[in-house]
Amino acid sequence: MSKVTPATRALAAAGISFTVHAYDYDPDAESIGLQAAAALGEDPARVLKTLMALVDGKPVCVVVPSDREVSMKKLAAAAGGKSAQMMKPPEAERVTGFKVGGISPFGQRRAVKTIIDEGALAHDLVYVNGGQRGLQVRLSPRDVRDVLKATAADVLA
Known part of the structure; x- marks a missing residue:
């Protein structure tokens, strides 16, 4: 497994301090985020999942704790739209350039x-997908927000 991905290159180019953590990815896991948290021995609230949604038909990236669900109503409001829905996996892969699970x-x-759940900012360090299945990066949630120019909002159901 390569530990250099478009994601890790983007973080390095932005001068962000992060560490890379590989784990055994289980393609059959019911929840990829929860499986990652278990494999890393971390609290699921600190292992953030990356979801792709459409708000008024436009792509939006949502970063939330792996053990929580997104409220489409709150997401739409946070993104300045009227309605939100999850993006279908093939479209998410096309838009992002990454495979689902990575x-x-x-x-x-x-x-x-990009919207990050505001509760994630309470942690010193969080894990976020590093750009491929079985790869997480650990960094400050404030760095996540800042490098992505993300809006912090309550988007949890």
Whole structure:
């Protein structure tokens, strides 16, 4: 497994301090984020999942704790729209350039509006997908917000 991905290159280019953590990815896991947290021995609240959604038909990246669900109503409001829905996996892969299970908010094909759950900012360090299945990066949630120019908002169901 390569530990250099478009995501890790984007973080390095932005001068962000991070560490890379590989784990055994289980393609049959019911929840990829929860499986990653278990494999890393971490609290699921600190292992953030990257989801791709459409708000009023436009792509939006959402970064939330792996043990929580997104409220489409709150997401739409946070993104300044009226309605939100999850993006279908093939479209998410096309938009981001990453495979489902390895979608990172960093280094996507093109920058899209990003929302990070405001509760994630309470942690000193969090894990975020590093751009491939079985790879996480650990960094400050404030760095996640800042490098992505993300909006911090309550988007949890």
